[in-house]
Amino acid sequence: MAYVAVKGGERAIDAAHDWLARARRGDRSLPEIGTAQIASQLGRAVDRVMAEGSCYDPDLAALAIKQAQGDLIEAAFLLRAYRTTLPRFAHSEPVETDAMLLRRRISAIYKDLPGGQVLGPTYDYTHRLLDFALAAESLEVTPLPLAAASSEDTPRVTALLDQEGLIEPSGVSTEAEPGDLTRDALAFPAERDVRLQSLARGDEGFLLALGYSTQRGYGNNHPFVGEIRVGEVAVELVPPELGFPITIGTITLTECEMVNQFSGSKTEPPQFTRGYGLCFGHSERRAMGMALVDRAMRAEELGENATAPAQDIEFVLSHCDNIEATGFVEHLKLPHYVDFQSELETIRRMRATATAATAATVATETEA
Amino acid sequence: MLGSQAIEARQGWLAVLANAPLAGIEDCIARAAPLPAHTRLRGPEIGLIMVQGRAGGDGAPFNLGEMTVTRCTVRNAQGQIGHAYLAGRDPRRAELVAALDAALQHPTESAEWARTVVAPLAEAQKEARRKVAGEAAATRVDFFTLATMRS
Known part of the structure; x- marks a missing residue:
């Protein structure tokens, strides 16, 4: 049509x-x-x-x-x-979240860990009561208390598990060019690099709901928050005219590493598995949803039965982009006059045929 | 080809300039000797770069998303070529940084530019980082164990 x-x-x-x-x-x-x-x-x-x-x-x-x-x-x-109106100059070096200037860093699996539990500017532990003082405006902003920053290192929590060999390695650190959804259309089966890119820009509500569905039993894999980090990282790139990496500025990122259960296989001893979330800005809900769904989509790779929606790579990636989704749903508002005219004609013809057949049947029955 | 020390020095000042606000750069320039005149070789122009992350933080790279960048290349009257690649969209800042990058490569005047422009900006950034680290440290949890009531 x-x-x-x-x-x-x-x-x-x-x-x-x-x-x-x-x-x-x-x-x-x-x-x-x-x-x-x-x-x-x-x-x-x-x-x-x-x-x-x-x-x-x-x-x-x-x-x-x-x-x-x-x-x-x-x-x-x-x-x-x-x-889409701007030229692409280059790609960055992979960001080093280990070197993040941390504003927040928590772990739900170790109470005492090097670097400590740093709450940062969080809504956790607030009472979710409307604060009418904010409606009054012109609030006095009190200066933040400062404490002496410790010089202690803040190692990755999964590295602590890795020391004992209790968690899978985070994959081969290949330097192969990762797939890019902005250049090549999504194709299946999609590898993890493309899946992570897709999730990082996916709809937060969709990621949240799918992550929640895994917790409720649709593809459960017993997640724990190994670590959440929020802070600033430097972005580096190698300009061809210079040939060495330079810093171009700083961006805020949120990172979530989920630690999940895994029973092991014939070739692998029992060990924890990983789900990874990384996103622009401060958004723990997005990073956590991403990490849950990333892990769920690894079901097949880890020898699990992929039966739940969150484990279905094609289903998740085809529907997580809210720009595509809103485009296709909202286009229904645009004129479909001609489309609908043909539907009207079809249904009128079908009804006429059905009515004629019924009338014929009734007439036959009356004669009998 | 630059030696590794020269590369490190250049990486150092470019990182400081990349993280410095326009007003800060202009203040420092106003207090320093006048910048040599320059001609634009490219830009300033706005574009994008694709930011990459690593699966698990240390695994295979993936494309996280794009960010806006402004770049500029200039040649100054003393013959040095300066480059700038900066996060965001600010042509004026990119041109100033490229001009400073050129000036900072001058064989004899480099140290003076480093002292008057780069050092104060670096100090301000160090102080800002110290403040964030201090604020974060104030929200670090001190666990304590409740004494039991049993005698």
């Missing part, structure tokens, strides 16, 4: 967009919100848009949020569209 162009509606569309602009501005007796305020005070929203827009730029994400009236999926869509 070809699409048929229909003309008309320009005036209505212009008026609708005018109204949208006025609705976006809201009550004019109130000050207009600035993108710098959004970037600075709605940081978690900005982080989500950067992750799902798959483009790290807090100022652009803040602009997209303002333009989309806070609709974060629409904002991610705007950011994805913008990135």
Whole structure:
């Protein structure tokens, strides 16, 4: 079925967009919100848009949020569209999360561990009571307390397990060029590099729900949070004109390493397995969901029965991108007049045939 | 070809300049000798780089997502060529950093540029990192064991 162009509606569309602009501005007796305020005070929203827009730029994400009236999926869509207008210069060196300037680092599996449990700016342990003091505005901001930073190293928690050989190695550290979804369309079976890229920009709600489904028994693998890290890492790249790596700036990342059960196999002794989550900005829910689903999708590789939705690589990767999903769902709003006309004709013909057949049957029965 | 010491020095100042805000760079330049005149060889231009991570933090690389970058290359009146690759979209900052990278390669004036521009910016960054580490340390959990009531 070809699409048929229909003309008309320009005036209505212009008026609708005018109204949208006025609705976006809201009550004019109130000050207009600035993108710098959004970037600075709605940081978690900005982080989500950067992750799902798959483009790290807090100022652009803040602009997209303002333009989309806070609709974060629409904002991610705007950011994805913008990135297609820019040339790709290079790729970075893989970021070194070991060298992160940590604002938060926790482990749910070891109480006392080198580097300690650092809570950072967390909502955990808050009472989830609305704080009406925030509605009053002009809050005094008290300076943060400082403590002497310890010079202690903060080793990766999985490295502690690895010392005893109790966890699988995190895979061969190949230097092969990883697959890139922005260059090559998704193809199955998808390898872990492409799966991780897809999950890192996947919809947070989808990752959360699928991760939750594994905990509820649909592909359970007994996860523990080995470690969560939030902080700043340097981004390095090797410009061809220089031939050596240089730092180009710093980005905020959240990393989650899940430690999961594994019973072993004929060739492998029993050992823990890994699920990995890494994302732009501060978003533990996203990183944890990603790590749970990453581990679930490794079912087949680890010799488990892949029966649950989260273990179905093709199902997960085909549906985790909310830009694609919203495009296909929301396109249903666009005119389908011709499509529907043919459906109408078909159903009228079918009904006419059915009615005629019924009438014929009734007539036969009456005669009998 | 640069020796490893020269490469390390250049990596050092480029990292400091990459993490410095425009206002900070301009302040330092205002207090230093005037920058040699330069011509643009490329850019400043805005583009993207693909940021890579590693599975498990130390396994095989994967593409995490892109980030915006501004790059610029200049040649200054003294003949040095400077490069800048900076996170974000700021053509003015990229051009200044490229001009500074060129000036910092001057055989005799390099030390002076390092002292007047790079050192104060590096100190400010060190202080900022120290502050974050201190704030984080204040949220580090001190576990204690409750004394039992049994005699």
